[in-house]
Amino acid sequence: MDPPPGIPVTSKEGMYVLDLLAETGMLDCKPIDTPSEQNHKLGLYPDQVPTDKKRYQRLVGKLIYLAHTRPDIAYAVSVVSQFMHAPSEDHMAAVTRILRYLKVTPGKGLMFSKYGHTDVEGYTDADWAGSATDRRSTSGYFTFVGGNLVTWRSKKQKVVSRSSAEAEYRGMAHGVCELLWLRRLLRDLGFGPKKPMDLYCDNKAAIAIAHNPVQHDRTKHVEVDRNFIKEKLDAEIVSFPFISYEYQLADVLTKVVSTSIFHNSLDKLGMRDIFAPT
Known part of the structure; x- marks a missing residue:
């Protein structure tokens, strides 16, 4: 059952997301349902292809700031932030995936209810x-x-x-x-x-x-x-x-779960989209 009406806290965050997508040229990107790929193997490998370090650090820095009000991207951002010193193209692809997820959820945020x-x-x-x-x-x-x-x-x-x-x-x-x-x-x-x-x-x-x-x-x-x-x-x-593990909300902070579990957990956490039709 949905919680009683509360106070949306996402208007500024929504504008921040849209500005970030515009800055990166991803306003027209193909959206995706989750911010991380399941069973990803992101790490530091000898044969990795390096990417633009300054651009990577700037984007991840902006995502870290956004994650302070968006628990849905907390795990994905914590992963990509581990490679700030030596980012690769695979790491940049993971950052791009987060942006693609934000494209479909710019107004998503916490709803505080009584x-x-x-x-x-x-x-x-x-x-x-x-x-x-x-x-x-x-x-x-x-x-x-x-x-x-x-x-x-x-x-x-x-x-x-x-x-x-x-x-x-x-x-x-x-x-x-x-x-x-x-x-x-x-x-x-x-x-x-x-x-x-x-x-x-x-x-x-x-x-x-x-x-x-x-x-x-x-x-x-x-x-x-x-x-x-x-x-x-x-x-x-x-x-x-x-x-029981199926009711463990914190799973979304430690690993990549399935799409259905991910969105079900966000609903239980009280996350709502102010741009969604009522």
Whole structure:
């Protein structure tokens, strides 16, 4: 069911997208349904053909700015931003695909609606060893206040994770930090959460590690994150409900999903197109 009428926040962003398409000569380009190609193998390879570095950096910089209000392109932009120092024609093609996606969605943005509560919750996910270059994982999270999406992030992890549980657990730590920041902010505004904040995760092993006080050999390499998360869990500041992968909204921040899953997730995130016919 669609949310109640809210406030569109996309008018300026829509003009920014149209100006960007005009600047790049892509106003008449063929649109595409998703910003990234499934099963892409973008990386740094010895035989790659270089492209115009300054132009690439300028375009990606503009897309990074746009991604601050467009969670639908957050993952795609995080990928292309990893090759700013040595972009290739394949990387430029990935940037062009993002622009082709924006062509069909210039007015897409977040719709803030009133749901009658101020609950704080989040979704966290990680794509284990997803990078074709260095096998590092990508983690991402969405956070909601009062049923509305307020913050998100998609970022490659700094170290190589030795298991999917480790990758998910590191992603959980980032999500907990974001929820704690929101909790402090809301308390300063007089709207502090009155119950534990839910952080939904689709990895049972990572959730089990969070609840288990015993230090296993397999978790020593994430000991700092483990103690940090357990402390917040014991204080009943956060909780970690399990969620099935088909309801995991954060998937779109860590990997390229199918077109149907992608658009279904955007709808659940509260993204609407102000230019779409009513």
